[in-house]
Amino acid sequence: MLQERVKQAIRDVPDFPKPGILFKDITPILMDHQLSVDIAEEMAKQASKWSIDAIVGVESRGFFFGMMAAQVLKVPFIPVRKAGKLPYDTVSHKYDLEYGSAEVEMHIDTIQPGWNVLIHDDLLATGGTASAAAELIQKQKGNVAGFSFLVTLDFLNGKEKLKSYSENFSSLVNY
Numbered sequence: 088m089l090q091e092r093v094k095q096a097i098r099d100v101p102d103f104p105k106p107g108i109l110f111k112d113i114t115p116i117l118m119d120h121q122l123s124v125d126i127a128e129e130m131a132k133q134a135s136k137w138s139i140d141a142i143v144g145v146e147s148r149g150f151f152f153g154m155m156a157a158q159v160l161k162v163p164f165i166p167v168r169k170a171g172k173l174p175y176d177t178v179s180h181k182y183d184l185e186y187g188s189a190e191v192e193m194h195i196d197t198i199q200p201g202w203n204v205l206i207h208d209d210l211l212a213t214g215g216t217a218s219a220a221a222e223l224i225q226k227q228k229g230n231v232a233g234f235s236f237l238v239t240l241d242f243l244n245g246k247e248k249l250k251s252y253s254e255n256f257s258s259l260v261n262y
Contacts, residue, residue: 093259111238166193169190184215192223200228209237240262
């Protein structure tokens with residue numbers, strides 16, 4: 088079963104990025120070509136029911152499978168990056184994190200008005216970064232078609248924060 092294969096590949100790293108946090112490291116998955124392909128295909132299968140026009144991947148781990156799923160679905164992949172990392176004109180959104188604040192941005196010419204856009208990130212915790220990506224899409228008159236995560240930490244209730252943008256969620260692994 089795919090869910091079990093993913094759980095077995097994820098490495099727990101205690102006290103990262105600060106004491107008391109158990110970090111779910113997905114990078115060991117990238118060492119397994121077939122598991123990576125299977126994940127991208129499953130994500131694309133789940134997203135296909137939402138009639139998406141593009142996938143937004145959140146920096147940086149959201150790029151891995153977001154891009155692969157976009158290739159499977161034959162739709163554009165749009166990166167959301169930390170402020171100051173994109174070379175062209177951007178739209179940005181500031182937001183609070185569990186341990187500070189951040190700002191993300193995307194190029195101004197990536198989302199077409201009316202597009203249905205899937206937001207993908209590796210992990211859903213409190214929902215701050217995914218909601219910031221949703222704000223960027225809405226600022227460009229796009230629709231948030233849904234959210235896709237490799238891992239969801241259910242005990243942090245991030246899904247509740249995102250429901251105002253879309254009721255469509257997929258996650259391969261929940262803790």
